Amino acid sequence: MLKVVDETKKAFLTGNETIAWAALAAGADIMFGYPITPQNEVMHYWTRLAPRYGREFLQTEDEISAGFTVCGAVQAGKKAFTATAGPGNVLMQEPFGMAEAMRLPLFAIIQQRGGPSSGTVIYSQQEVALTTYGGNGEGYRIVYSSASHQEIYDYTIKGFNMAWKYRWPTFLLGDGYQAKMREPLEMYDPEEKGIKIEPTYPLVGLPGKIGEDREPQHLCNIYSLEEELYDVVMKLSAEYESIAPEIIEWQEHHCEDADIIILTHGIVSRAADDAVKALRAQGIKAGYFRPITLRPYPAQQLRDAIAKSGAKTLLVAESSYGQFERLTKQEIYGETIKMEHLYMPGVGIIDYDIISKVKSVL
Amino acid sequence: MITPAVPKSWYLPTKPHKFCPGCGHGIVLKALGEVIDELEIQDQTIFGCDIGCSLLSWDFFACDSTQTHHGRTIPVMVGIKRSRPELITIGYMGDGGGYSIGSQHLLNSAVRNEKVTLILVNNTNYGMTGGQMAPTTLPGQKTETSPYGRDPETTGYPTKGPEFLAEVTSEGAYVARATVSKYKQLKRFLKNALRNQIEGNGFSFVEVLSTCPTNWRTNAQQTWHFLEDEMEPYFPVGELKSPFSKGGDK
Ligand SMILES: Cc1ncc(C[n+]2csc(CCOP(=O)(O)OP(=O)(O)O)c2C)c(N)n1
Ligand code: SF4
Ligand SMILES: [Mg+2]
Numbered sequence: 033m034l035k036v037v038d039e040t041k042k043a044f045l046t047g048n049e050t051i052a053w054a055a056l057a058a059g060a061d062i063m064f065g066y067p068i069t070p071q072n073e074v075m076h077y078w079t080r081l082a083p084r085y086g087r088e089f090l091q092t093e094d095e096i097s098a099g100f101t102v103c104g105a106v107q108a109g110k111k112a113f114t115a116t117a118g119p120g121n122v123l124m125q126e127p128f129g130m131a132e133a134m135r136l137p138l139f140a141i142i143q144q145r146g147g148p149s150s151g152t153v154i155y156s157q158q159e160v161a162l163t164t165y166g167g168n169g170e171g172y173r174i175v176y177s178s179a180s181h182q183e184i185y186d187y188t189i190k191g192f193n194m195a196w197k198y199r200w201p202t203f204l205l206g207d208g209y210q211a212k213m214r215e216p217l218e219m220y221d222p223e224e225k226g227i228k229i230e231p232t233y234p235l236v237g238l239p240g241k242i243g244e245d246r247e248p249q250h251l252c253n254i255y256s257l258e259e260e261l262y263d264v265v266m267k268l269s270a271e272y273e274s275i276a277p278e279i280i281e282w283q284e285h286h287c288e289d290a291d292i293i294i295l296t297h298g299i300v301s302r303a304a305d306d307a308v309k310a311l312r313a314q315g316i317k318a319g320y321f322r323p324i325t326l327r328p329y330p331a332q333q334l335r336d337a338i339a340k341s342g343a344k345t346l347l348v349a350e351s352s353y354g355q356f357e358r359l360t361k362q363e364i365y366g367e368t369i370k371m372e373h374l375y376m377p378g379v380g381i382i383d384y385d386i387i388s389k390v391k392s393v394l
Numbered sequence: 395m396i397t398p399a400v401p402k403s404w405y406l407p408t409k410p411h412k413f414c415p416g417c418g419h420g421i422v423l424k425a426l427g428e429v430i431d432e433l434e435i436q437d438q439t440i441f442g443c444d445i446g447c448s449l450l451s452w453d454f455f456a457c458d459s460t461q462t463h464h465g466r467t468i469p470v471m472v473g474i475k476r477s478r479p480e481l482i483t484i485g486y487m488g489d490g491g492g493y494s495i496g497s498q499h500l501l502n503s504a505v506r507n508e509k510v511t512l513i514l515v516n517n518t519n520y521g522m523t524g525g526q527m528a529p530t531t532l533p534g535q536k537t538e539t540s541p542y543g544r545d546p547e548t549t550g551y552p553t554k555g556p557e558f559l560a561e562v563t564s565e566g567a568y569v570a571r572a573t574v575s576k577y578k579q580l581k582r583f584l585k586n587a588l589r590n591q592i593e594g595n596g597f598s599f600v601e602v603l604s605t606c607p608t609n610w611r612t613n614a615q616q617t618w619h620f621l622e623d624e625m626e627p628y629f630p631v632g633e634l635k636s637p638f639s640k641g642g643d644k
Contacts, residue, residue, distance in 0.1 A: 093497060
C-alpha cells in the first residue's frame with residue numbers, strides 16, 4: 033500500500049481535510065457518505081485523494097444507506113467509515129444501533145451543527161445525547177470529543193483502531209468550527225510513531241469450504257424471546273463495562289486546590305483553558321476538567337478531582353441546553369458539589385463568557 | 395421605466411429573492427406564481443419546500459407555507475392533503491431531495507396516486523451544500539464528489555424521474571418535464587399539474603430543468619449552453635402522462 037505520510041511533517045489544514053488525511057493514514061479502505069454541511073469537505077478531500085491510494089468512495093442515496101453500507105463493508109472485513117452531522121446523524125442512528133447490537137467496528141465522524149431539526153449548518157454541541165445514547169439501545173459506543181486539529185488527526189487514527197480492537201461503534205465528535213477552521217498540526221505515519229494498526233477481518237465471506245473447513249456464519253440482531261434478548265443485553269453491558277476503564281480518557285489541570293472546577297468538552301474546553309489561566313492570574317482558584325471520551329465517561333476521575341480539590345462549585349459550560357450537564361449528572365450522581373451552568377446552545381463560547389459566569393457565581 | 399409584472403401571489407416584503415444571479419429557481423417560482431394567480435388558488439394553497447436551495451423560497455409566496463426536512467416534503471404534503479383535501483398542496487424540491495434521499499416517498503406517493511402536486515428542480519447537482527453529485531449529474535460531469543467526472547460504471551446513469559414515474563402511476567396521474575428555457579411551456583405544465591389536483595384526478599409531478607451557475611461555475615452563455623445543449627438532449631421535455639390530452643403534449 034502506498035505510504036500516505038512519508039515523514040512526520042507540519043501541516044496547516046481545515047478539520048475536514050485533516051480527517052481525510054488521517055483516515056488515509058489509518059488505512060481506511062472505503063468511505064460511504066451523503067452531503068451535509070459542515071462535514072462536506074471530508075468527502076470532497078476524500079474523493080480527490082482516495083483514488084491516488086487505491087481507496088474507494090460511494091455517495092449513497094441518504095444517510096441511512098451510508099450507515100448501513102458501512103455496516104456491510106465492515107462485515108466484509110473492510111475498514112469503512114462515514115461522516116455526517118445534524119439531521120444526518122439522526123438518520124444514522126438506525127445503522128449505529130445495528131452496529132451496537134452486532135458489535136460492528138463502524139467508525140463515524142460527527143461534525144455537530146445547530147438543532148433541533150435542520151437548525152443551522154454552522155456549529156453546536158447539541159449532538160451529545162444523540163451520539164452517546166441515540167437509538168433504542170443502551171449506548172454501547174465509544175465517543176471521542178476532539179478539541180484541536182491535532183486531536184482530530186490523532187483520534188481519527190485511534191477511532192479506527194478502537195473500533196476494530198473492541199468492536200463497538202466508535203465516533204469522533206467534532207463540530208462545525210473544528211470542521212471549517214484551519215489550524216497547524218503534525219501529520220505522521222501511525223506505525224512510525226509506534227501506533228499499532230489493528231488488523232481487520234471479515235465476519236462473512238470467510239475463506240474455506242462450508243461443512244469441511246468451517247461452519248457457516250449466521251449473524252443476527254433479533255430474538256424470539258424476552259429472556260434471549262435479556263441475556264444478550266446483559267452480556268453486551270458486561271463486556272462494555274469491563275473494557276470501559278481501558279478506553280476512558282480525560283484532561284485536567286489546576287484541580288488540586290480549585291474552588292471552582294470548570295467542566296467542558298470539545299472545542300469549548302479551549303475557552304475553559306484560557307479562562308482558568310486568566311482567573312488564576314486574577315487570584316481566583318479555578319480548575320479545568322475535560323472528558324475526552326464522553327462515552328465511556330470519566331466519572332470516577334471527575335469524582336476524584338472534586339474530592340481532592342474540595343471545590344465548592346462545578347461549572348458546566350456547553351454550546352447546548354444542558355445535554356452535557358445531564359450526561360454528567362447521571363455519571364456523578366450522589367456528589368454534593370453545587371452545580372452551575374452556562375448554556376449557549378448553538379453559539380460559540382469564549383473565555384470571556386466563562387470568566388463572567390465564574391465571577392457571577394462565586 | 396418598465397417594471398416587470400409581479401405575480402399577486404408573491405410576497406413582496408421578501409423581494410428581491412435570495413437565489414444566486416442566473417439561478418433557475420426564480421424562473422420556476424415566477425411561473426408558479428402566475429399560475430397560482432390565474433387559477434385563483436392563493437388562499438387555499440399550501441406551499442411546502444424542501445431543504446436544498448428550494449428552502450430559500452420558504453417565505454417567497456403570499457401563501458401559507460411550510461418548510462420541511464431534506465427529502466421529506468412529499469410526506470408532509472401528503473399529510474396535509476389527506477387531512478384537508480380542500481387545500482391545494484404544492485411540494486417544491488430539488489433533484490437530491492426528490493430522487494435521492496426522498497425517493498422512497500416519491501415512489502410510494504406516486505404508486506398510491508396521492509393527490510398532491512410536486513415540482514422538482516433538476517440542476518444536476520446538490521446546490522445548497524456546495525455542488526456535490528446528484529442523481530441527475532450527467533456522465534462525465536465534474537462535481538465536488540465526482541471531481542474526476544461522473545463515472546456511470548461506478549455510479550450509474552442519471553435518474554430519469556418522469557419516465558420512471560410515468561411507469562408506476564395509475565390513471566389520473568400527471569407527469570411532465572419542463573425547462574426554464576421554455577417559459578410558456580413551463581407555465582402550461584405547471585398549470586396542468588395544479589388543475590389535475592384541483593379536479594381530484596391524482597398525483598401530479600413536474601420536473602423542471604434548471605440552472606445553477608454558482609456550482610456549475612459558468613458564465614451566462616455557458617450556463618445556457620449547458621442547459622440547452624447538454625441537459626435537454628439527455629432529459630427530453632414534454633408531458634409523459636396527462637389526463638388532459640391523449641398522447642401527451644410535446
Ligand atoms: C438528512 C439530511 N441530510 C443532508 C442534508 C444536507 N443537505 C441540505 S440541502 C442538500 C442538497 C440539496 O440538493 P437538491 O435537493 O438537489 O437541491 P438544490 O440545492 O440543488 O436546489 C443536502 C444534502 C440535510 N439537510 N438533511
Ligand atoms: S447554488 Fe445554484 S441552485 Fe442554489 S441558488 Fe445558487 S444558482 Fe441557484
Ligand atoms: Mg439540485
